[in-house]
Amino acid sequence: MTLRVAVIGARGRIGSEAVRAVEAAPDLELVAALGRDSDLGELTGAGAEVAVELTHPDSVMRNLEFCAANGIHTVVGTTGWTPERIELLEGWLAASPGTGTLIAPNFSIGAVLTMQFAQQAAKYFESVEVVELHHNRKADAPSGTATRTAQLIAAARDAAGLPRQSDPTTHGLPGARGADVDGVPVHAVRLRGLLAHQEVLFGDTGETLTIRHDSLHHSCFMPGILLGVRRVTETPGLTFGLENFLDL
């Protein structure tokens, strides 16, 4: 028995790679590949059991509302997650018992480990900054991965009773110290030629620690997407982060 899978955002950078990955998986069947102009009814018409959502922060909510209402499980890579959006999604899933959604800020194993290592290091260093670097066609900044990394670092520091970090910078151009994500400065670089990269910089007396991850090709996201597709059908409700499906 194969699992019937659809990809929404099928012509995009990651979506087109996901289409190929699903087609190549013997236990999965690609039953629909939707672009911006497609009718969401194609999902139900094709009998999709799982939809992989890889579109744009402006599109993702409408697509997920439709999927939840129709009992279609979703694996979501699209960024733009706020507490308000998560609450809305949880409401749609609550009204559709048995339906599961995985939101993964990053599907690559290296990025998931980067977040875990950063969380682990967070309480040992006074200073921490996140630098994310992406291709220049990216829709948003900071990246979903950098935002999640900073949130995890901040939570680890709060749990250890560490104060929010501060420095004596009082003069300069707005933005020079990056965006403030839960007290952690996050800097975003956009450069033609890059794909997706992140450095987490830690500093304390006489030493620094740099955790760096580089995504060099969209293929690095595929094992995570396929794992999500296979696991989400047996995981009702919202799961946030691929680490929940990994044995780390």
Ligand SMILES: NC(=O)C1=CN([C@@H]2O[C@H](COP(=O)(O)OP(=O)(O)OC[C@H]3O[C@@H](n4cnc5c(N)ncnc54)[C@H](OP(=O)(O)O)[C@@H]3O)[C@@H](O)[C@H]2O)C=CC1
């Ligand atoms: N979690 C992860 O590991 C990863 C997440 N991402 C995220 O995935 C998202 C897509 O990234 P990327 O592929 O680079 O972006 P692209 O712009 O290359 O692709 C997005 C695609 O979605 C299409 N699209 C937009 N709205 C809709 C809609 N309502 N229905 C169907 N299709 C739609 C676009 O069509 P059109 O071109 O006509 O606008 C486009 O083909 C981003 O949020 C990105 O941050 C990316 C890589 C990894």
Ligand SMILES: O=C(O)C1=N[C@H](C(=O)O)C[C@H](O)C1
């Ligand atoms: O837009 C991208 O390319 C990526 N988006 C995700 C993010 O914002 O974190 C994941 C990865 O960084 C690639």
